[in-house]
Amino acid sequence: MSQEVDFLILGQGLAGSLMAWELIARGQRVRVVDREEEATSSKVAGGLVSPISGGQLALTWRVDEWLPVAVQRYRDIEAAMGGAVRFYHEVPVVRFFRDEKERGQYEKRCVDQAYARYVSAAPDELSYEPAIFAPSHGGVEIAQGGFLEVREFLAAVRAWLVEKDAYQVAEFRESGLEKEESAGMRWAGDVTIAKGIIYCQGWEVCQGGGPFSWVPITPNKGELLTLESKDLPVDRIYNGGMWVSPRSDGRFRAGATYGRDTDPPGPTEAGREQIEAGLRRWCRASYQVCGKEAAFRPVVRGRKPVLGTHPEDPRFAILNGLGSKGVLYGPALAAMLADHLLRGEAIDPEVDVRRFWK
Ligand SMILES: Cc1cc2nc3c(=O)[nH]c(=O)nc-3n(C[C@H](O)[C@H](O)[C@H](O)COP(=O)(O)OP(=O)(O)OC[C@H]3O[C@@H](n4cnc5c(N)ncnc54)[C@H](O)[C@@H]3O)c2cc1C
Structure with a gap:
């Protein structure tokens, strides 16, 4: 199945699914690669959203900005899937x-x-x-x-991606990547990647010697x-x-x-x-x-998510560290990364992955 794509997305959890949605909505050709484990952070998640949270009963960080984006995005995705099923329930x-x-x-x-x-x-x-x-x-x-029925949501996004020939069941390994040239890359011999690779592998992004092994995700x-x-x-x-x-x-x-x-x-x-x-x-x-x-949830030191491009090779990008608030944070952050990759818009410094570089 030889194919040229703009972006290869690694992992089809919440991060990879939302990232694929944002890029496809902006006219990009993507392929999402996932190895289909039964129990992942996203598949197991309760999917809860609460504007007031934690033992401190504090206002959830950025809730005013990011909650409306999240609700709207889940409604958009439900509509694109035919509108018959609700994944996000406001309660x-x-x-x-x-x-x-x-x-x-x-x-x-x-x-x-x-x-x-x-x-x-x-x-x-x-x-x-x-x-x-x-x-x-x-x-x-x-x-x-509210709550997102995450496992069902991911299954629907997977089916939508399969229909677009944008999904592949596979284990990604760095050794399968040809990245010598400064522009395009090839993966597994048959996928040509014109613009970049987005690492959405949850906590495992730091394993396997990839370009983001320096990000403190636990x-x-x-x-x-x-x-x-x-x-x-x-x-x-x-x-x-x-x-x-x-x-x-x-x-x-x-x-x-x-x-x-x-x-x-x-x-x-x-x-x-x-x-x-x-x-x-x-x-x-x-x-x-x-x-x-x-x-296992992917949690970043300081508990704020990470996104952006690699400081030395902007062909590599990351969206990760969604912690226990992936349902709320994911949609706005995926949109932020898509706008950065395609239009050069700034990444909010509080979530920029570069805050951990050297
Ligand atoms: C018990 C529990 C309860 C939770 N409750 C909530 C909640 O109420 N509300 C909330 O917002 N969040 C909750 N979360 C957290 C939320 O699930 C995470 O923020 C979110 O799922 C992280 O998504 P992700 O896509 O970054 O990672 P993941 O869901 O881990 O997705 C990564 C994907 O990449 C795949 N992958 C990894 N490496 C490779 C590779 N080399 N090749 C191919 N595929 C690969 C994995 O198989 C997986 O499918 C909970 C988590 C847990 C564990």
Whole structure:
């Protein structure tokens, strides 16, 4: 299958899928290469988006700018896939406070208008079914949250790419790349690459001696459960440290743990116990666990994503380090990189990969 493309994209996780979309939308010829592992960060991800997040109950970084881009992009992609299936679901997030310190954090922050506009029910307005939820310290409802059904989204993007002859199942190895000339490159003998290669391999981008092995990306293990429950409501995400989120198939996801790069791959009993113990602190719903999954998130030092071109060879680009917020950050960052590659527009210095160069 000899082919000339403008860009070769390595990996079809969230980063590679969104990157392919942005480039194809700008008239580029792409090929996406993925080795189709069963459990990757994107396939396992809960896919949650919340404008207020973390133990500090802070406004999520860049949410005002990047949330509208993300929602619009998922709607665009759904429309391009025929419009019959929704992958991104907008639902409020009920955030139960774990302790009085968290309630205090919220009370300090909510006087700021930029913050308060994401609050759809203050603690004294919050209603929930007391037979199902028993938070000890109250909570708050956050507007404009949502979740992407990531595995289904990736499968649809894959089918769309296959239809365009823009997808290949393969393991990419640097040794298969001919890059002597300063302009074009060839990969695996039969793909000629006119403009560049975009590294979207998740945490593995630093392995295998590629051009971005200097970027400080660490794998962070996460585990997650799939639940069946007749009790849990389907119209909200509930989060009290551990969260539970509805799915369109009637099941629920619950998670997630944050582990280390040295943890063994695959779901563990300890992970399951940690998630269930976290839920039991505020959730009385009965449920059955019908699935356990685990994968490694790509996390960059400082926790901000990385994108841009290699400082010494601009034929190589990267989009990575989406951490635990790939669904929110991915669309705006893929668009930023596409505009940089094709129109020379600036990369925001806070996310520019060059901040880690030498
Ligand atoms: C348990 C868990 C829960 C999460 N929950 C959320 C959440 O609620 N909200 C959220 O926004 N984010 C969440 N995330 C994080 C989110 O999934 C990541 O930010 C995102 O998936 C990263 O996408 P990526 O494309 O960079 O990497 P990946 O998903 O890892 O994709 C990389 C792809 O490249 C392929 N690949 C790698 N090397 C090669 C090679 N040499 N050749 C061919 N293919 C290759 C891999 O097989 C994979 O398909 C969660 C992650 C985990 C693990």
